[in-house]
Amino acid sequence: xxxxxxxxxxxxxxxxxxxxxxxxxxxxxxxxxxxxxxxxxxxxxxxxxxxxxxxxxxxxxxxxxxxxxxxxxxxxxxxxxxxxxxxxxxxxxxxxxxxxxxxxxxxxxxxxxxxxxxxxxxxxxxxxxxxxxxxxxxxxxxxxxxxxxxxxxxxxxxxxxxxxxxxxxxxxxxxxxxxxxxxxxxxxxxxxxxxxxxxxxxxxxxxxxxxxxxxxxxxxxxxxxxxxxxxxxxxxxxxxxxxxxxxxxxxxxxxxxxxxxxxxxxxxxxxxxxxxxxxxxxxxxxxxxxxxxxxxxxxxxxxxxxxxxxxxxxxxxxxxxxxxxxxxxxxxxxxxxxxxxxxxxxxxxxxxxxxxxxxxxxxxxxxxxxxxxxxxxxxxxxxxxxxxxxxxxxxxxxxxxxxxxxxxxxxxxxxxxxxxxxxxxxxxxxxxxxxxxxxxxxxxxxxxxxxxxxxxxxxxxxxxxx
Amino acid sequence: xxxxxxxxxxxxxxxxxxxxxxxxxxxxxxxxxxxxxxxxxxxxxxxxxxxxxxxxxxxxxxxxxxxxxxxxxxxxxxxxxxxxxx
Numbered sequence: 001x002x003x004x005x006x007x008x009x010x011x012x013x014x015x016x017x018x019x020x021x022x023x024x025x026x027x028x029x030x031x032x033x034x035x036x037x038x039x040x041x042x043x044x045x046x047x048x049x050x051x052x053x054x055x056x057x058x059x060x061x062x063x064x065x066x067x068x069x070x071x072x073x074x075x076x077x078x079x080x081x082x083x084x085x086x087x088x089x090x091x092x093x094x095x096x097x098x099x100x101x102x103x104x105x106x107x108x109x110x111x112x113x114x115x116x117x118x119x120x121x122x123x124x125x126x127x128x129x130x131x132x133x134x135x136x137x138x139x140x141x142x143x144x145x146x147x148x149x150x151x152x153x154x155x156x157x158x159x160x161x162x163x164x165x166x167x168x169x170x171x172x173x174x175x176x177x178x179x180x181x182x183x184x185x186x187x188x189x190x191x192x193x194x195x196x197x198x199x200x201x202x203x204x205x206x207x208x209x210x211x212x213x214x215x216x217x218x219x220x221x222x223x224x225x226x227x228x229x230x231x232x233x234x235x236x237x238x239x240x241x242x243x244x245x246x247x248x249x250x251x252x253x254x255x256x257x258x259x260x261x262x263x264x265x266x267x268x269x270x271x272x273x274x275x276x277x278x279x280x281x282x283x284x285x286x287x288x289x290x291x292x293x294x295x296x297x298x299x300x301x302x303x304x305x306x307x308x309x310x311x312x313x314x315x316x317x318x319x320x321x322x323x324x325x326x327x328x329x330x331x332x333x334x335x336x337x338x339x340x341x342x343x344x345x346x347x348x349x350x351x352x353x354x355x356x357x358x359x360x361x362x363x364x365x366x367x368x369x370x371x372x373x374x375x376x377x378x379x380x381x382x383x384x385x386x387x388x389x390x391x392x393x394x395x396x397x398x399x400x401x402x403x404x405x406x407x408x409x410x411x412x413x414x415x416x417x418x419x420x421x422x423x424x425x426x427x428x429x430x431x432x433x434x435x436x437x438x439x440x441x442x443x444x445x446x447x448x449x450x451x452x453x454x455x456x457x458x459x460x461x462x463x464x465x466x
Numbered sequence: 467x468x469x470x471x472x473x474x475x476x477x478x479x480x481x482x483x484x485x486x487x488x489x490x491x492x493x494x495x496x497x498x499x500x501x502x503x504x505x506x507x508x509x510x511x512x513x514x515x516x517x518x519x520x521x522x523x524x525x526x527x528x529x530x531x532x533x534x535x536x537x538x539x540x541x542x543x544x545x546x547x548x549x550x551x552x
Contacts, residue, residue, distance in 0.1 A: 135515070215539070245539075304525035311522050328503055340508035343500040344515035347492035352523040357537035359529050364538060 005030055006171040007461045010228040013174055014072035020064065024075030028057035028120050031077040034172045035123045038464060042157065043145040044166040046082045046093055047124040053077065056120045063118070072231050074118030079173040081161050082124040083131060083210035084108040084219075094210045095160070096129035097143040098324065098332045108208025109243065110177055110219055110236050117235040125163030125176055129333050131184060132160040133212040133317035135341035137392045143334050146389050149191050150462040151428050155386035156393070158191030160184040164222045165192035170464045175223040175232050179209060181216045182313060182410045183403070186433060189222055189418040190381040193429030195448065195458065196222045197229035200438050201413030202247040204233075205240030213316035214245075215357075216309070216410055225458055226419055226448030230255055233441060247439070254442045262447050264289050265298030265374030267435075269404040275384035277424030278431075282380040285421045285432045285451070289378060292450050298374055301366055305404055308363060309411035311348060311356040318345030360411060364438075367412040371437035376447045379405045381431025385424040405435055415441045417448045420457040429457075489513070489520050 005013055005027055016022035032050050039045035060075035085092050085104035093100045126144045128136060139146035139156035147162030149155050150170040157166040161178025165188025168176050178185045180198045189196025197220045204219045211217060221232035230253040237251035289295055324330055325342045387393040409416045414435055421432040436444035452458050493513050
């Protein structure tokens with residue numbers, strides 16, 4: 001193969017595949033080999049789905065040769081977080097030792113939609129056990145070991161969509177699917193220096209995905225660029241009778257750049273606790289954003305944004321895994337703290353959960369009102385660059401730490417996007433996050449695309465030896 | 467509608483003592499259910515987690531809402547003949 005497809009964005013790969021300059025079979029061979037050889041180096045892969053991938057790649061090749069090109073994901077390899085059900089005897093482990101032999105009879109809706117788009121499933125990717133819902137505090141919280149960022153193998157990939165971030169960053173797949181309840185797409189996107197898109201709640205069907213919190217869970221793509229995230233989202237979005245929370249709103253990705261000025265808002269409190277290196281990169285990013293539009297301070301009314309979202313998360317997660325917790329099965333999990341923290345969830349009172357859900361209505365209205373004045377809210381992607389493997393991290397979904405962007409975004413079900421915006425301590429990526437109005441993924445992606453058109457952080461890749 | 471918008475009174479601030487009493491009561495509940503499975507270090511971890519939960523709960527309780535402020539999303543009764551079909 002004369003063209004090197006590794007670290008090539010999906011959009012470019014698709015052009016070469018459509019023009020038959022790149023063969024889907026050869027593409028899959030390339031990425032399968034990298035998943036098998038390089039994946040273990042980062043603890044990024046649970047199962048390489050070679051047999052299924054080669055059959056799908058051959059089918060794509062035959063169809064394209066016959067003139068039946070399905071669209072930009074046709075023949076493109078990808079990986080899926082291992083909480084998405086796959087049939088055909090492929091395990092779906094949820095990242096947790098007690099479920100390492102678990103198998104489902106059919107594919108999740110997202111997997112089926114990607115198959116319909118012609119994408120080639122090459123791997124089930126590593127994740128934090130049970131999507132982090134048991135309260136983990138450090139990187140060793142998966143039966144496949146701590147997932148490493150390809151930028152520094154002594155640092156964490158982020159989670160809980162750990163392998164989805166690491167695999168894209170290391171050039172093991174062109175794109176991946178992750179999930180987010182609170183931070184699980186944006187965290188690995190930030191730590192691994194790739195783009196990650198958390199769609200609006202209800203945009204993408206969760207049928208066949210492990211449930212952590214029914215009213216908070218979302219599925220979305222991680223890829224090299226914001227543009228690629230748009231291509232993938234169009235393929236996986238849409239109503240699904242099997243998931244009654246999905247919206248009938250149709251998502252069509254508007255990929256053509258439109259000359260426009262953005263109104264960026266900086267939320268009060270969004271910089272609380274941000275490390276110096278992340279803050280410096282953010283300040284540089286603001287200079288770029290000012291070329292794209294206005295940047296103004298924004299404020300939400302005083303509400304317990306984090307506490308409300310945490311109460312909902314802890315109550316629903318305790319119910320989703322009631323059997324595992326009550327039976328004592330959590331003792332089989334990898335993270336020592338996951339052996340006992342879930343028991344504390346019995347202290348969430350029903351009245352407090354209902355109150356949190358009532359406050360949530362207020363949160364959703366107040367957040368939406370803010371977007372009458374701003375197109376997009378911006379903030380540093382994370383509080384700090386990737387944590388060292390032997391350290392606890394500061395997470396938004398537990399304790400009392402501030403994470404206003406995560407609490408508003410997930411609590412109100414709003415779309416979020418993270419992109420790399422530099423490098424900080426220990427050579428690790430820094431990141432920038434965008435938060436948009438419900439159902440306004442196109443605005444969010446357009447902002448990310450405009451930022452990436454003026455910067456080259458997304459074109460820099462870790463030194464990964466084949 | 468939130469009471470705040472309707473001019474409703476704010477609740478009296480909870481005292482630290484009552485928070486500690488709540489943590490102690492909830493910890494006793496959790497300990498009674500699961501304490502036999504946990505060692506002293508794990509129980510201490512559970513107690514700290516309960517402290518955080520109580521702090522979150524008290525923040526939530528301090529928000530005044532109106533009688534008609536419903537949970538989100540709204541529950542709907544189910545009928546098979548009105549449900550979406552695959």
